[in-house]
Amino acid sequence: MLRYCSVVYNNPMQLNVRFFALYRERAGRSTDTVQLPEEATVADLVREVRRRFPRLAPPGVNIVVAVNTEYASSDKKLRPGDEICLIPPVSGG
Amino acid sequence: MLRYCSVVYNNPMQLNVRFFALYRERAGRSTDTVQLPEEATVADLVREVRRRFPRLAPPGVNIVVAVNTEYASSDKKLRPGDEICLIPPVSGG
Amino acid sequence: MIKAGMIEITDLPLEPEKITAQVCKDTNGAVVTFLGTTRLYSEGKKVVRLEYEAYESMACKKLAEICQEIKAEFGVEDIAIAHRTGVVDIGQISLVVAVASPHRKEAFLACHEIVNRLKETVPIWKKEFFEDGSRWVACDDHQFNPQGHKH
Amino acid sequence: MIKAGMIEITDLPLEPEKITAQVCKDTNGAVVTFLGTTRLYSEGKKVVRLEYEAYESMACKKLAEICQEIKAEFGVEDIAIAHRTGVVDIGQISLVVAVASPHRKEAFLACHEIVNRLKETVPIWKKEFFEDGSRWVACDDHQFNPQGHKH
Numbered sequence: 001m002l003r004y005c006s007v008v009y010n011n012p013m014q015l016n017v018r019f020f021a022l023y024r025e026r027a028g029r030s031t032d033t034v035q036l037p038e039e040a041t042v043a044d045l046v047r048e049v050r051r052r053f054p055r056l057a058p059p060g061v062n063i064v065v066a067v068n069t070e071y072a073s074s075d076k077k078l079r080p081g082d083e084i085c086l087i088p089p090v091s092g093g
Numbered sequence: 094m095l096r097y098c099s100v101v102y103n104n105p106m107q108l109n110v111r112f113f114a115l116y117r118e119r120a121g122r123s124t125d126t127v128q129l130p131e132e133a134t135v136a137d138l139v140r141e142v143r144r145r146f147p148r149l150a151p152p153g154v155n156i157v158v159a160v161n162t163e164y165a166s167s168d169k170k171l172r173p174g175d176e177i178c179l180i181p182p183v184s185g186g
Numbered sequence: 187m188i189k190a191g192m193i194e195i196t197d198l199p200l201e202p203e204k205i206t207a208q209v210c211k212d213t214n215g216a217v218v219t220f221l222g223t224t225r226l227y228s229e230g231k232k233v234v235r236l237e238y239e240a241y242e243s244m245a246c247k248k249l250a251e252i253c254q255e256i257k258a259e260f261g262v263e264d265i266a267i268a269h270r271t272g273v274v275d276i277g278q279i280s281l282v283v284a285v286a287s288p289h290r291k292e293a294f295l296a297c298h299e300i301v302n303r304l305k306e307t308v309p310i311w312k313k314e315f316f317e318d319g320s321r322w323v324a325c326d327d328h329q330f331n332p333q334g335h336k337h
Numbered sequence: 338m339i340k341a342g343m344i345e346i347t348d349l350p351l352e353p354e355k356i357t358a359q360v361c362k363d364t365n366g367a368v369v370t371f372l373g374t375t376r377l378y379s380e381g382k383k384v385v386r387l388e389y390e391a392y393e394s395m396a397c398k399k400l401a402e403i404c405q406e407i408k409a410e411f412g413v414e415d416i417a418i419a420h421r422t423g424v425v426d427i428g429q430i431s432l433v434v435a436v437a438s439p440h441r442k443e444a445f446l447a448c449h450e451i452v453n454r455l456k457e458t459v460p461i462w463k464k465e466f467f468e469d470g471s472r473w474v475a476c477d478d479h480q481f482n483p484q485g486h487k488h
Contacts, residue, residue, distance in 0.1 A: 018392070020390060020392050020460065020462060021390050021462035021464070021473055021476075022462070022473040022476045022479060024390075055481070057479050058479065058480070058481050058482065061478055061479055066392070066395055066460065069392075069394055069395035069398050070395075071458075085392055085395070085460075087392070087460050088462065088473065088476055088479065089475040089476050089478075089479070090456070090457070090458065090459060090460055090461060090462060090475065091456070091461070091462055091463040091473070091474035091475040091476075092389070092391070092396070092420060092432070092455055092456060092459050092460075092461025092462070092463065093373045093431070093432050093452060093455055093456045093461075093463075111241070113239060113241050113309065113311060114239050114311035114313070114322055114325075115311070115322040115325045115328060117239075148330070150328050151328065151329070151330050154327060154328055159241070159244055159309065162241075162243055162244035162247050163244075164307075178241055178244070178309075180241070180309050181311065181322065181325055181328065182324040182325050182327075182328070183305070183306070183307065183308060183309055183310060183311060183324065184305070184310070184311050184312040184322070184323035184324040184325075185238070185240070185245070185269060185281070185304055185305060185308050185309075185310025185311070185312065186222045186280065186281050186301060186304055186305045186310075186312075202354070202357070203353070203354050206353070206370075206372070210372075210374065210428065211428075212374075212375075212376065212377040212427050212428040213376060213377055213378065214374060214376065215373065215374055215375070215376040216371065216372070216373060216374070217371070217372040217374060218369065218370070218371055218372075218448075219357075219369070219370040219372070220367065220368070220369055220441065220444075220445075221357070221361075221367070221368040221369075221370070222366065222367060222441075223361060223363075223365060223366055223367070223368060224363075224366070225363065225364060225365065225366040225439065226363040226364055227364065276363050277361065277362075277363040288376065290371065290373075290449070290452055291449075293371075294371075294445060294448070294449040297369075297445070298441070298442075298445040301441055
């Protein structure tokens with residue numbers, strides 16, 4: 001835990017996150033910046049975003065994430081500069 | 094046979110036949126008038142038309158007939174005034 | 187030229203937008219349109235132009251029957267069909283079938299099946315003109331066998 | 338607005354003729370066009386208008402991927418897709434998918450499957466506005482359960 005905290009504060013990644021549709025409305029904004037430790041995963045990101053915006057989605061609902069315009073699994077490692085978007089259930093057509 | 098002949102010549106039906114597409118070209122005309130005995134069937138009509146236009150279709154090929162804008166079976170009885178058309182294989186679309 | 191409801195057989199160029207517009211209603215969410223267009227090649231041979239001939243009154247009636255069958259089988263309400271006759275140049279439209287329904291699956295299946303049935307039963311004929319001859323499509327078995335052995 | 342080849346996402350009204358025209362070639366004999374239009378009723382409730390939102394760059398890429406898959410699976414070459422964003426009034430067109438191929442079967446199946454996949458994977462969202470409220474379509478399981486029992 002100590003190491004985790006030191007990474008967060010000494011060498012954090014700053015990541016821009018985009019919200020669309022339902023998530024944009026619930027977050028009350030289109031973008032947000034979150035700080036995560038180096039080597040953080042999509043799951044870490046979702047945890048942090050849920051902490052910042054508790055009303056985004058109920059706990060039992062999976063939040064889908066796209067990294068660099070590709071759907072990402074929860075264990076995918078994030079890198080500085082990644083384009084991260086939260087994708088609510090799609091309904092085009 | 095005698096009775097058949099007397100029907101043909103004493104009380105014949107005069108029927109107008111229309112030809113389309115391949116049959117029109119092979120008959121060299123769009124319409125023809127054939128005389129058939131009363132109570133003649135589609136099969137009788139086809140036989141008479143084949144006699145008049147031997148190059149319409151090879152002997153082994155079935156000639157489809159429409160009577161009053163409906164596909165007709167070979168045993169269908171014809172009546173004066175029927176609209177009779179010879180229908181080559183269709184290829185619309 | 188013959189027109190009955192949303193069925194039309196005409197020797198004028200077809201206008202797909204107008205035909206499709208006939209089936210659009212605000213209760214329909216899906217509109218599927220099929221265009222049959224004349225191809226440059228037929229079985230590897232270059233086609234110069236096509237000619238369509240129709241037994242108009244019967245063709246119109248058969249198309250109306252197909253519409254009734256399809257409406258009953260697929261539960262769709264809105265169908266428009268137009269078929270062109272006469273000379274149709276390469277790349278031009280010979281057939282338009284438009285089907286609209288609340289949901290897409292029925293519209294796709296119904297439109298496809300209309301075209302299938304049309305090609306089986308509607309008295310319309312297509313003649314292909316090549317550089318060195320012509321033929322009525324689908325009439326190959328009507329060729330006389332020069333040896334006279336065909337039955 | 339984003340456009341890549343025959344894929345377009347735009348907040349301007351869609352023009353189906355122009356999109357369909359892109360896939361017409363004289364080697365194709367069949368053109369199947371799907372129009373998605375906004376319906377007056379959604380699950381029995383009267384809709385006033387709709388709004389579409391897209392993650393444009395990813396939506397465009399996903400549509401291009403679907404096109405590649407469909408071309409490989411169905412052997413078709415010519416596909417055009419346009420999706421509208423922003424406010425779309427009732428009866429207007431939100432989606433156009435046009436597929437052309439030498440023969441009709443592939444065009445029908447490919448066009449249908451493109452629409453199916455689009456609705457599953459492409460990041461575009463539809464919001465329905467009713468007289469008494471609004472909802473993002475497909476997001477029903479994102480409602481918070483007031484009793485807190487939902488998992």
